[in-house]
Amino acid sequence: MLPPVISARLHGEPIASLPQDLYIPPEALEVYLDAFEGPLDLLLYLIRKHNLDILDIRMADLTQQYMSYVDKMQAAKLELAADYLLMSAMLIEIKSRMLLPKPAELEQEDDPRAELVRRLLEYEAIKIGAQKIDALPQVGRELLVAQACFEHVVKVQLPVVEMEDLLVAWRSVLERAKNYKHHHISREQLSVREHMSLILRRLQQEGMLEFTQMFAVSEGVQKMVTYFLALLELAREGLVKMTQQAAYSPIYVQAAELMA
Amino acid sequence: MMQETQSIQKLKNVLEAALLTSPQPLALDEMLRLFEGKMERTTLRMLLDELKNDWSERTLELVQIASGWRFQAKMEYAEVLARLSPEKPPRYSRATLETLAIIAYKQPVTRGDIEEIRGVAVNQTVLRTLVERGWIDVVGHRDVPGRPSLFATTKNFLDDLNLRSLQELPPIDNLPQQEMEI
Secondary structure, three states: OOOOOOOEEEOOEEEOOOOOOOOOOHHHHHHHHHHOOOHHHHHHHHHHHOOOOOOOOOHHHHHHHHHHHHHHHHHOOOOOOHHHHHHHHHHHHHHHHHHOOOOHHHOOOOOOOHHHHHHHHHHHHHHHHHHHHHHOOOEOOOEOEOOOOOOOOOOOOOOOOOHHHHHHHHHHHHHHHHHHHHHOOOOOOOOHHHHHHHHHHHHHHHOEEEHHHHOOHHHOHHHHHHHHHHHHHHHHOOOEEEEEOOOOOOEEEEEHHHHO | OHHHHHHHHHHHHHHHHHHHHOOOOEOHHHHHHOOOOOOOHHHHHHHHHHHHHHOOOOOEEEEEEOOEEEEEEOHHHHHHHHOOOOOOOOOOOHHHHHHHHHHHHHOOEOHHHHHHHHOOOOOHHHHHHHHHOOOEEEEEEOOOOOOOEEEEEOHHHHHHOOOOOHHHOOOOOOOHHHHOOO
16 A cells, blocks of 8 residues: 655645654644544544553553643643643543552552543544444435425315306396396486476475475485475575474475565 | 235325325324224234335335334435535534434433543533434433433434434444554
């Protein structure tokens, strides 16, 4: 297998080979901080990168490398996550416990690294699990669920109309139109003037008429209104005289000329 | 015999129409309702298997997932069909995926458990993202001071990942030494 061709530049200078260690350009620290998901992730990276045996970690090397990374982060004045510092303390504690001679009665003491190793392995398993879950086909990504459209709302069934129905309907409209015909007031040109004449003519024949006798209810409202208007007009023009003896007593209408 | 074949086809047609038009996967019980109690569970299972087989040469496939059965486009069309949607579906951050993985593999877990395994504080938005996606929910509280919420994955999570049960999650127990290429 060919070695990978590197065509990267750092500060304008081409890089001939990959950096031997975790190289962090100061301005890229923030990016690196994001790249690691915490101290365990960073430790795993260091262990795997240096091909260390996770079950027999050389604590001195690991601690040194880890601390140098944390130092760089601090140097860049990044707000250092407490989690990273806590891990520093844990590493140092493990290292110091390994340096101390074990008292005879504690011969059976567990390897101080055991807890760290357990956590590293557990985290690594989860990390791989996360990658595996992410690699699964996902609805909305690789999986598209079939969905045929079915309108569950019951459709309103529109009635069918035949030609025959239309004819029947039209005939009944005509039929009804006939019935209503007399209601259509074919506007009789009711001239007030004409009725003024009519009234005068009646008065001439009959002399005096009681007001209510002037109107024939059977002739319709419009006719009566026209009569009334004609009567008012006659009175205004002084052609008729209306008299009433007392309130609510009958009103009499008579032609003015007769009175003269 | 001829008649029997025809009636089987009719039953499969009913199932097909129901499955294709249902907005959610259909559970066996729901499908039994289609036949108003005139269907045996075992017969229904057999019909579904036949229907699945009928579609095997087509563009859709009938699959069984956690909450039932559904039709979906075969995987081979995913890439082409993706061209229809202008935006690529966003991928979750590593923090989100690892949190999801912990809940999926170790459930039910508290926020503290997640932090213990990952070695860092859990961002509240990570959990909220997963709850909003409908992939995790609170299934109870651990009986310790503070009564922290216990998170677990939902049926919806299994459905979305095409799984019938948690047992179908990719195994992570065979520990990882050999998987790392250095």
